[in-house]
Amino acid sequence: MEPRPKRLLIVTYVFPPFAAVGVYRILKFCKYLPEFGISPVILTPNNPNTMARDEGLMAQVPHYVPVHHTPTVEPFRWRPEVKSSGDTEVKQSLSAETGREAEPGLVSRFKQTVKQNLSIPDTSYFWRWSGLWTGLRAVKEEKVDLILSSSPPHSAHLLAAHVASRTHKPLIVDFRDLWTQNTSYAERKLSPALGRRDRRYELSVLRQAAGITVNTDTFKAQLMENNSFLRSDQIDVVTNGFDPDDFKEFVASGTGENRFTLLYTGSLYGGHRNPEFFFTAVRMWMNQRPEVAGQIRLLFIGNWAPEHAGLIERHGLGEVIVKRDWMPQREALKETFAADLLLLFQGFDPALAAAIPRKLYEYMITNKPIMAFAPPGEIPDLITQYDCGVSFSSPEAEPIIAFLDEAFNTWKHRRETGQTTHALRSMPALETRQQVRRLADMCHRLA
Template sequence: MDAIGIPPQGFRGRKLLIITYYWPPAGGPGVQRWLKFVKYLPEYGVEPVVYIPENPTYPLLDEGLLAEVRPDVTIIRQKITEPYAWASMFSKGSTKKISSGIIPNNKKQSLIQRMLLWVRGNLFIPDARVLWVKPSVAYLSKYVQENGIDTIITTGPPHSLHLIGLRLQEKLSIKWLADFRDPWTTIGYHKELKLSASAEAKHKALEKQVLTSADAVIVTSPTTKKEFEALTQKPIHVITNGYDVEKVQKQPLDEKFTLAHIGSFLSERNPNILWEALAELIRENEAFRDAFQLKLIGAVSQEVLRSISEAGLDGYVNSLGYVPHETAIVEQRKSQVLLLVEIDSPDTQCIIPGKLFEYMVSERPIVAIGPEGADFAAIIRSTNTGVFLTYSEKEKLKQILFGYFEEYQKGTLRSHPIGLQQYSRKNLTGELVKVL
């Protein structure tokens, strides 16, 4: 067996075409996975060529990520027709939220939001970037043949990019791998798209066609692998997201007992047991009340903010909004405790948030709340980086938070991680090349 991070030599010197929608200056978690793979692929003798849209509509921007793009990487672009650009004429705010995954609770959706969701789910299948498929296939068919491309990887969401790989494979008989950063028909927001029966059937048919046609499938969690194994006999490989070496100057910890959440705080991730536990600790303990601060970094839904307010926590919130990735890393490493929340649903057991791995190397303890059987719970436990609780464990949550607070008072609060190297971006790139 090869040593960790040292792949076989069979793919060295070959060109790999990566078809992705998210690329700097896009912000958010979707851009990180392939930005980092591209960073390390040349160290394994693989030449990446990245295909991206020329004129994308990104809901989040982070210009700082442009500095992380290898200067020697080949990047090719083609124009994309973006329905989100048209939709913004009706409601720019609603369009931006929906395109970034922030979907209001069904009972609180406006008429325009309901209309946008119906159009998104029923007219643009599998997603709003499907109009990029046909022109991309036309352009890339010629490019692949003229430039000695050996293998294609498509990464989704948006899952319409997998249709580009499917069509290229049909035309050119080229090796194609489909990378799923998230599931397709079982992703958390899929049921919010107000799908007709025929639209739902088309989504599932396309999903199965991609899974059974790709030469191999890459997923980010064991649960997604198990789900896809019911649909295809093709090999499925789990390659999680990971952490990279961040050149961030060490900062003193926050003076307050900060509980920090980094990233989008969606309506469905509203942990009422946490707000209740914090409100009770504030009422019961004067020292906790004087020291506590809830730090929110990233877009936060109105439903979450309303729940925080109803729990009487408004005065304890420090909301920084969306910040560049480098700033987010600094803030998380300054925080006393890091909060990770996933939707309480069987559909989200497979979700391993990308920020988990950056959390793990921050040396700050993690408090994670999610569904029973969540894949990321096993990672937290095996790496000794924090605690995982379900939505029914409020009293245990209170005990853990107060225990961390007592360590904070003593000046001894930190995590003691083990076995993190397997999740380094460089090592994971080695695992990818083994699959290639």
């Protein structure tokens, strides 16, 4: 008689049909954990603070996975007015002439102050309480053996820790990004008192955790360096990786344009993901080689920070840049496989060296060249290991122009010789199934 699969309650703030970045990692947990004797159960809010919906993701949720929904109070849904303009979204408070946001008024500043004080560790804090009773009921009804929470938002860990302590179940903490060591943490500009409170929350979760999973080796090293009580055997690295099943329909995809297409998918927000240096280099390249102007296209899919609104016009790139809003996963992948050069804007701050965005794995499997902008660390190491492109560690224009020249010439040669398709890149060690197996092994050790 086969033993009963162990039941794992996964506490996640976003789950289909909502489509924030973290949902894909959880979907793969649900898909592959049962192969290794772990049966997932989901606890998630039914009204998360996200506007992105991808109904197609529902088809990826295995029918045998129970989903327990709970309401959550979201008092901080204040957003600047947004209007749609074709393929762009522009904040109404933005000055078209300066590309800068208007100065916030007294009411806006008051709201932000209140929001910050009630948003420790994040704006989803109130889910910690509204999800508690649903979580306790799920543990009882589903005969749960252990609990996993995935962040961000880190309030998911507080909820999971509360449920785990009430039910005496082992807790696994999954960090897609770190908590107080997050690269953008300083941008929150918390007061010392709020920072200490946030750190207390983090320490309480880490001390309760029976196991921890992180996205990269550097994340593991940073966690251990900052928390001396953690043991190396307590933390496993489970990268996002890629699922070959997601790409089968795109194997034979070739370039669908008569123009050399450079693609970026994802958000371009203020600060370190500012593409102005790249636009400057492209403008210089076009000045040096005027003939490329009619043969190139820069396609950006995703949301832009308001301060980027004037960049296209300022650099005279309106004829070559196409900007589209966020789109469902399958549509974005179709564009990715049809592109000729894939762009990754991570930023140059050394503090960003530890992270690997999920889209890098998607880029890599296409076997198309990648042009990344990142500090020395995880991203350039991975690109070098698999020989799938170049990573630039500074915004200097000349090396960027030289690579654009080389990539453009290669594209022209491939088209002239009829080479318009790419076989998928083989990367067995990075397949999601192998990564999820590590999580399953941890579950079996702990329960």
